[in-house]
Amino acid sequence: MSSLLELQDVVFGYPSRPIVLDGVSLTLDEGERIALTGANGAGKSTILQLAVGLLRPHFGRVVAFGDERTSEADFQEVRRRMGLVFQDPDDQLFCPTVLEDVAFGPLNLGIPPDEARAVVDRTLETLALAHLRDRVTHQLSGGEKRLVSLATVLAMEPEVLLLDEPSNGLDEATTLRLVEILSGLPQAVIVVSHDAHFRRRIALREHRLVDGRLIDHVPRCPNAAPPEDRAAAE
Numbered sequence: 001m002s003s004l005l006e007l008q009d010v011v012f013g014y015p016s017r018p019i020v021l022d023g024v025s026l027t028l029d030e031g032e033r034i035a036l037t038g039a040n041g042a043g044k045s046t047i048l049q050l051a052v053g054l055l056r057p058h059f060g061r062v063v064a065f066g067d068e069r070t071s072e073a074d075f076q077e078v079r080r081r082m083g084l085v086f087q088d089p090d091d092q093l094f095c096p097t098v099l100e101d102v103a104f105g106p107l108n109l110g111i112p113p114d115e116a117r118a119v120v121d122r123t124l125e126t127l128a129l130a131h132l133r134d135r136v137t138h139q140l141s142g143g144e145k146r147l148v149s150l151a152t153v154l155a156m157e158p159e160v161l162l163l164d165e166p167s168n169g170l171d172e173a174t175t176l177r178l179v180e181i182l183s184g185l186p187q188a189v190i191v192v193s194h195d196a197h198f199r200r201r202i203a204l205r206e207h208r209l210v211d212g213r214l215i216d217h218v219p220r221c222p223n224a225a226p227p228e229d230r231a232a233a234e
Contacts, residue, residue, distance in 0.1 A: 002066035003027045004160050004188055005051055005082070010060035012046060020046055022212030023060070028160065033189040035199040038209030044192040045087060047209075048162045051190075052084050065159075080109065083153035087164040087192075089145035098124075098132045098140070098148050105156040123155045127181055143174035150181070163191040167198045 005028040013019040020043040028034060036044045049055045050062060053075025062069045064078045086092045095101040099120055106116040124130045129147055132140065140148065146166060153161065163182075167175045179201050182189065193199045199206060207214040 003029050003063070004065060005190075006061070006063040007047065007050065007057075008061040008063065010047075010050060010057045010062070012043070012050060012055065012057050019212055021050075021057075024209075024212070024214055026207065026214060028188055028190060030188055031186075032205075033191070033203045035203035035206040036190065036192045036209065036214075037194065037196075037199060037206060042209040043212065044209055045164050048084055048164055048190065048192060051162060052079050052082055054084075080156065081158055082160040082162060083156055083158035084162040085149050085153050085164060085166060087168065089142070089149040092149040092152060093137045093145060095137060098129075098135050098137055098151075101137055101148060102151050102155050105152060109156070119155050123151050127151050127154070128177075143170050146170060147174070147178070147181075150178075154185075159187060161185070161187045161189045163189065163193075165192055165194065167193060167195050 005026070007024055007026045010021050010024045011019060012021040020041075024043070024047065026034075026047065036047060038044055046055060050057055051064070053062070053069060053072065056070075065081060067074070069075055069078055093101050095104060099117070102120045102123060103113075103116045106119045107113065111119065120133070121130070124133055127147060127150065129144075129151060132144060132148060137145070137148065146169075150163075150166070166182075167178060170178065175198065179198065182202055189202065191199065191202050193202075205216070207216060209215075
């Protein structure tokens, strides 16, 4: 079985700035949960944006779901199967209400309005966010916005979740709730986070970006084990 995502010797830099990624290779297989860490500006968010074609590498290959992706048409398919939750929820939420924000993706896929509303209700119920359904999005708290941002992506039923600093700015209770939600999801995950404790509860393995390259690092926390493995250990 081919990997869900492969970055092969990717090189990327922003205009008038030094190279950010200098030969990065990364593989994500079905069911895997990977964390990316590193200094600010190291290129962690850049990797996620390259994966869904919001940025294109100068050199190297992006292979998603078994096929090399080079054109916008290629990445349109990738974006239907790979959901990116942005670091800033305000970059993700742009409709007047939570209902409209979460329904936007399914409607864009051509799902009829009645079915899209059913998807919204099911997604919000799964995340225990049903009480926010008719709320005005810009009036939500920061933590609520982050969870609704996740809902907008999950409503698309992606095979892969890309999460950019999902716990940033959350209080402890909301962070624990996010960990519980993510731990129960079936998707393969790449999470970018500066929070070591959060990473170790979500990811099975870590990569650290240093000088444009990924260095393997294995989380030491046993909480990173899948739920079924933890149950067996108990």
